[in-house]
Amino acid sequence: MVIPSSLKNCFRLFYVLKISAAGFKYTANRGLILQSISSDVFQNLAVEDWIHDNMNLENRQVLFLWRNSPTVVIGRHQNPWQECNLKIMRKNNIKLARRRSGGGTVYHDLGNINFTFFTSKKKYERMENLKLVVRALKGLRPQLHVCATDRYDLLLDGNFKISGTAAKLGRTVAYHHCTLLCSADKINLSSVLKSPYKGIKSNATPSMPALVKNLFEEDPTLTCEMVMDAVAAEYARCHQIDHHITLINPADETVFPGIHNKNKELQTWEWIYGKTPKFSISTCFNMMYEQSLLEAEVDIHVKHGRIEVCNIVLPEQWLPPAMCNELEKNLIGSKFCPSETTALASTLLRICPQNYELHSKWSLLCENVMTLM
């Protein structure tokens, strides 16, 4: 008999989990509670992909608990330039990740817990999952006023969002993941979820900004471990499985064969930026050169993250049109990103005549074009 590789992978996961987890026996056939030991968003998103692609969820449910170091996570069909401040993120080492599910942009750090509920497509039920989280929270602290909305958000005190939801429906399996703001850095959250880029036109899914609050502002005696444990216990109770959280290492290829490639793919420029729906930026900026102010107009169209059309309008006497055309021509086809534009600008400088004035004007123009990225 030939055993399909997906089934083999499942057996392998169960075998490894079985021998590594005391008390983890037959109930694993009905449900599993997993928690990642990694705080790397790409590794954790790769676990979601792996379970989605490899596990047979026909008669089994999985809850996956995970937390990430500071990261902005955009929805599958979003535009990062429209949703976040990439400059601040680069400066403060805050990662950007694109998830496979739709929906809006959220901020993660270790003060935010993520819950992923995997089921068969037939059993996919977002509201039930949210009610389960609410029951777990109420069980911990009965005085908490948390409720689910018809947008599948969780609100604290009727006004403040503490959880956002997104989902991915496969052919036979589905997952619903939701966040839970416990003690996230709200200053970081609001500064990175504000786009400084003006003049963007796109059909990408826009986020729905909301007033947020951390759960622990309401009760500082809570910890993330207590919350994860309470949700796991409620999940185990509902599905009549062992309340055992199995720790997993998403970097372990022996448990998750092929996960390294999934992790790598999620980190590629082509996935994170290249999947942005086609968009354009039409804007103008002022440049100060030797005490005189001049205005430049820019119109850039971006497809698959690459510049498709580029028009820069400058006063003719300021920079020879041939130089401006050269920049436009070279930008076409290149990635809409500052590092690629920096490399391009310095290559072009080398082929220009050694003229200090032209060099500094050219650099000033390139610097300004890069502020759009």
Ligand SMILES: Nc1ncnc2c1ncn2[C@@H]1O[C@H](COP(=O)(O)OP(=O)(O)OP(=O)(O)O)[C@@H](O)[C@H]1O
């Ligand atoms: N970790 C988080 N948990 C809950 N809300 C958050 C978090 N980070 C940011 N937010 C708030 O949620 C807003 C985005 O909400 P939005 O509804 O667009 O996306 P979503 O909650 O991921 O999913 P969906 O669009 O599918 O409901 C942000 O602008 C911010 O106000």
